[in-house]
Amino acid sequence: MLELTGIQQYYGQSHILREVGVQVPAGSCTCLMGRNGVGKTTLLKVIMGLLPARAGSIRFAGQDLTRADTRERARIGIGYVPQGREIFARLTVEENLRVSLGVRRAKTLPQRIYELFPVLREMLHRRGGDLSGGQQQQLAIARALVLEPKLLILDEPCEGIQPNIVRDIGDVLTRLRQETGLAVLLVEQKLPFARRVADRFYLLERGSVVADGGIAELSEDLVQRHLVV
Template sequence: MISINKVSQLYGGTQILWDLDLDIVPGSITCIMGRNGVGKTTLMKTIMGLLPIKSGEIRMGEDALHKQSAERRAYAGIGYVPQGRDIFPMLTVEENLRIGLPVRKSKEIPEKIFELFPVLKEMLHRRGGDLSGGQQQQLAIGRALVLEPKVLILDEPNEGIQPNIVKQIGDVILKLNAEEGLTVILIEQKLGFARRVGKEFRLMEKGRIVAADKMENLNDDLIKQYLAV
């Protein structure tokens, strides 16, 4: 599905990613994990084209994503929910959701969005900035799903979110993966959530992938070595 080969990336003169290799299996839920500052968010931004790469390549199937603009990557079928949500606070919920419609053939918001997140229908005409943090996160995920993506990237979707919304987000990820085969790439710090929804894990250290396996094989030694603070 997505293949990253020998990608290096510089940010402000500092190298963040070092010849990084990563393969995302179609239909998987892959958790990218590691301590703060190891390059997880930078990696997601390079996949989306928000940061340039110094060398290497990023492919989705036969498409060379690293040669395409961020906009074209959305058209290729990648939905992105950045850390911090980045909704438009002065636009209504409906206006936020409609931003992704030009990528779709249909120009109507899919009813599926409101089935997954009923609160968005209830607050359709409320400004995004007036929503709670959990509601804003649901809006951010809904906005990405409007694209009907093949791959959904979520960067710490549970940061600062109340437990009932965390559970709902997990349920939505599992539902979309099971029923539609949606491929999910998830940056997640909460080990319990990662184990609940993840099928695969990739551990990062100093800008590289240092461990990769099925989620059930994430053992205490790996947690102590690469995740414990």
Template sequence: MLEVSDLDLHYGAAQALRSVSMKALPGRITCVLGRNGVGKSSLLRALVGQQPASQGRIVWNGIDFAGLSAFERARRGVGYVPQGREIFPLLTVEENLKTGYAPLRRSERSIPNDVFSLFPVLADMLRRRGGDLSGGQQQQLAIGRAMVTRPTLLILDEPTEGIQPSIIKDIGRAIEYLRDKGNIAIVLVEQYFDFARKLADDFYVMDRGQIVMSGTRESMAEDEVRRSMSI
């Protein structure tokens, strides 16, 4: 289980997160919602170790992440799909996927079959350069690369941004498949409310660096959430 407690984060004198607390459980999709600039991506950067928290705790399966580098967190099961995908445009699809080997033991260094069953286009384009893929295909590649790391905590930052509707459906099915495996906690940041509403088991709404609303999908007051995301 992921437990975040009273997390603050600063960029110089600017405070991006204010006493953020949340949980994410294996076998569930936890959606973090909010408008642009409210701190969602800062929260994810703190979780994966790209930006040090000013105070507060991040505990994953009983391990306190304070002081652990991004690489050390990846070795402990944290997979990350960043906003903007950040694939390597001059590497082939296969080479991009194999960059996910970095935190793995030698015995684990293979591409799982479910990467290609979820995203068949990647099997068809293994020898193509990443930069030659469409935006939607690059997003599938970024998710596939994260899957290669065998994550037990998968963090996705706006995977539907700029993606055509048909591939959004494929990405949604892939996230549901990973959730249903039962051993992966998924944290999904989204602005596309309908996509998040369909997938969320639990949700948190952020505004001005704080959690202003939270609950389960069943308890979600849809009108209030939509309003908070549009103000």
């Protein structure tokens, strides 16, 4: 589904990503892990075209996207939920959802998003800024799902969210993978959530992949060496 090969990126003179290779198969949930500052969010931005790859290639569903712009990546089926959610606080829930229609062929909102997140139907005409943090995260995920993506990328979806909504988000991701074959790539620091929803992992250290495998192979030794602060 998604294949990254030899990705490199710099901030000024700082070498942030070093020959990163990641694969996200169709229907899988792959968790990108590592301490703060190792390049996880930078890698997601490179995948979405928000930052150019200085070297390497990005292929998605058989297409080379290395030089494609962000809109094109969204159009062919990549949904992105950034860290901090970045919803439009002054727009209503419905208006936030309709933002994604600009790159979608069908110009009506898919009703399934209300089945997945019933609270959004109840709050359709409330401003995004009036929602709780958990509700805003649900809105951000729903906005990405309006695209009906083949791959959903999430950056720290559990950050600052109450446990019951974290559980609901995990249930939605699992359901979508099982029912639609959606692939998921997420950055997540919360180990219980990662172990629950992911089936694969990659560990980054100083901008390089230092370990990867099935989530059952994420040993306590790896956690201590590469995740514990």
